[in-house]
Amino acid sequence: MDSNPSSAETAQKSIYVSSEVTNAAKILVVGHFAVGKTTLIGSLSEITPLRTEEKMTQASVHVDDLRGVTDKTTTTVALDFGRLTLSDDLVLYLFGTPGQQRFMQLWEDMARGALGALLLVDPARLEETFPVIDLVERYGLEYAIAVNCFDPAATYSEAEVREALDLLPDTPVVYCDARDQQSSAMALIALVRHLLERAA
Amino acid sequence: MTTPGEEAPVTSDFVRSYVITGGRDLPSSEELALHTLVTLAPGRTLPLGAGPEVKAIWELCAGGYLSVAEVAGHLGLPVGVARLLLTDLSEQGHLLRRAEPPRAQNVDRATLEKVLNGLQSLIG
């Protein structure tokens, strides 16, 4: 350790996880494009949400491939994430994950060790949620539905959402405003309560 | 920069990744999950011939614990590339890690209860 830290180093300290933290948990925030994933992560995160890329052709980066760099199937996907210190010794990471079927590698990486998934739904675009539900179920992730109401004038009953998405009776459905910290926290609470029930 | 969730065409970054990794296959997330916390072990010396990315990781990780995803995010590296370089450093004994290696089925009641309590303290 530097015994005489510069001011730059002191300022940098704030990016680190507190030294007492011994455990990290992960919850996925999933949903189709523009459903509010980044917004929800931003309203809960204690750090400026970060963004990074995942290569979609991870296992096949060989010299021959470099000649084919214009190949449209070789893509990167950006994922964003935030962090929340939840107790002296535990941090929670929230990872925003797009729902497209072709991002399998990313999903495997995301799902590994995840507690569960909060599945954001725009009730005006319910059909775009089906592929996301397929993916979540394929990876065996427990999930809760958070209906992000963009248009407060339009009302969708829980029963309508349940029926349209063909949900199991015990899958939680909550309404949230992804821009609001408390509302976003309440959606996560519904998910974690559900996870506790399933773990019992 | 790509918008999260959107695809971007392959750029020179792709070639850059290839150079950083020496064309090696990227490791799976089994050992270092996105949320595994890592830091530099005390009293280590930067390996001779470390490239600029390894140097940057070294400096960043000297300051405290960060998740694998945060290391990638702060340094602007693809997650797979950051994981590969962190795996190298870990195998050489330069890294400490926290958070247990992830299990396939993660249903740990104690952790869930802590998460629940923490979230409940956020709402007034």
Ligand SMILES: Nc1nc2c(ncn2[C@@H]2O[C@H](COP(=O)(O)OP(=O)(O)O)[C@@H](O)[C@H]2O)c(=O)[nH]1
């Ligand atoms: N009115 C309203 N707008 C929202 C809400 N959540 C997100 N938005 C907006 O919807 C757009 C897409 O949200 P974003 O979080 O980027 O979606 P993502 O693609 O799922 O990450 C942004 O312009 C947000 O400001 C919400 O609850 N209500």
Ligand SMILES: [Mg+2]
């Ligand atoms: Mg987004």
